[in-house]
Amino acid sequence: MAKYSEIQPQTKQAPPREGFTSTLGVIAATLGSAVGLGNIWKFPYMTGQNGGAAFLFIYIVCVTVVGLTIMISEFIIGRHAGAATVGAYKKLAPGSKWYLAGTSNILAAFLIMAFYTTVAGWVYAYAFQAMTGSLSFSRPEDYKLAFASFTGDPWLPLFWQWIALAVTGAVILAGVKNGIERITKTLLPVLFVLLLLCDVRALTLDGASAGLAFLFKPDFSKITGVTILLALGLSFFKLSVGMGTMTTYGSYIDKNQNLISTAAKVMFSDTLVSILAGIAIFPAVFAFGFQPDAGPSLLFLTIPMVFSSMPLGQLFLAMFFVLTAIAATGAMISLLEVPVSYLCEERKWPRWQATAASVLGIALLGSTATLSTSTLSNFTLFGKTMFDLFDFASSNILLPAGGIAIAIFVSRVLSTKVIFAEATNNGQLKNHRLVTAYYFSVRYLAPIAIAIILLNSLGLVKL
Ligand code: TRP
Secondary structure, three states: OOOHHHOOOOOOOOOOOOOOOOHHHHHHHHHHHHOOHHHHHHHHHHHHHOOEHHHHHHHHHHHHHHHHHHHHHHHHHHHHHOOOOOHHHHHHOOOOOOHHHHHHHHHHHHHHHHHHHHHHHHHHHHHHHHHOOOOOOOOHHHHHHHHHHHHHOOHHHHHHHHHHHHHHHHHHHOOHHHHHHHHHHHHHHHHHHHHHHHHHHHHOOOOHHHHHHHHHOEOHHHOOHHHHHHHHHHHHHHOOOOOOHHHHHHOOOOOOOOHHHHHHHHHHHHHHHHHHHHHHHHHHHHHOOOOOOOHHHHOOOHHHHHHHOOOOHHHHHHHHHHHHHHHHHHHHHHHHHHHHHHHHHOOOOOHHHHHHHHHHHHHHHHHHHHHHHOOOOOOOEOOEOHHHHHHHHHHHHHHHHHHHHHHHHHHHHOOHHHHHHHHOOOOOOOOHHHHHHHHHHHHHHHHHHHHHHHHHHOOOOOO
């Protein structure tokens, strides 16, 4: 019997599909997806809470071994099929139940968007307030009060969540080339420059070195099983893998692009952005005597307090929140593209209709996450608010489960011939050693490592 994967995808009658137009376009779009609130919000507070440099070291190992492997695998599935998630599984494994892996990707995209747009809305609001100068108080407690009264209001955060969704929807509506590629190509350099300016400011503060030591001096006594789990989970979230974003983007990558080196460049740059964000934050936090382990509130309480108390603080605060808003938007674009491409390609909906329906669905579901800090603050399901539930279910269950499915699909359903053909561009690239290392990882290392996190999240194994 022919292996599923040997049945070539039938792309002949299909109408020409939009895709990314250049190497730079591919990097910009995928990096735009990877760089997000994960770098500027999750990464710094998790590093702060879990032992600084020691956590950073473990994170780098996880992202290099597991995150990168899954990213390459998603690229292979998407590009080989020439179809977004769901469609890709239907083409590569026709008649099987594998398309359900794609369906669960779409569910994950909705859940992530539901809480991600809440935080993105807060960031948009803070960027706006910082630019208009209304985010400056004299007493530290006032920042706490301001954040509590903003998130405790039912309407204002919803308004900003919808603005964030509308901006994302507009980019998606413009298409893969004119929307996703063009916007990420324009905005990523802006983000990078703003981040570097914030770094220079932070590093020139008196007392900056304590923050640097915190970020770069490893203390391995802090490393436990749980730290490793957190780092592995973060590496998935960071690289946007485990739920079909990169499968979908992979389907827009043309046959001449080098998949392994693209993924490696994105992983390297994404990690660099996380570290640069850490450099912008920690020296300032230490210089002004704040605690580095403030948790999720680091971004909305500590940062405004710290930045406002330094020279030129208002300017840098505005820059910092604008760059965070840019980062969040690139990530939301990639998340929204998952249901939209599915509705367009599999259900044959016009793009505007697919975009409008997805935005509306996310706005409805997402409003329950946004209201978790106000009207619905006492409403819990499985002991969690809707915000925490969406975050937990997607990051701790759906992403790792999706990651395992992807690793199994590539290494057990696709033939080795297909994997090597995709990863070497039909033998044109001389990267056989790398491909062999990747193959070992996708077949053994990555699925085993992910299975352990998943079992732990489900409470079946205790680390
Ligand atoms: N990587 C993004 C961040 O760091 C978030 C993100 C975008 C994501 N697309 C994703 C996470 C897909 C998981 C899956 O903020």
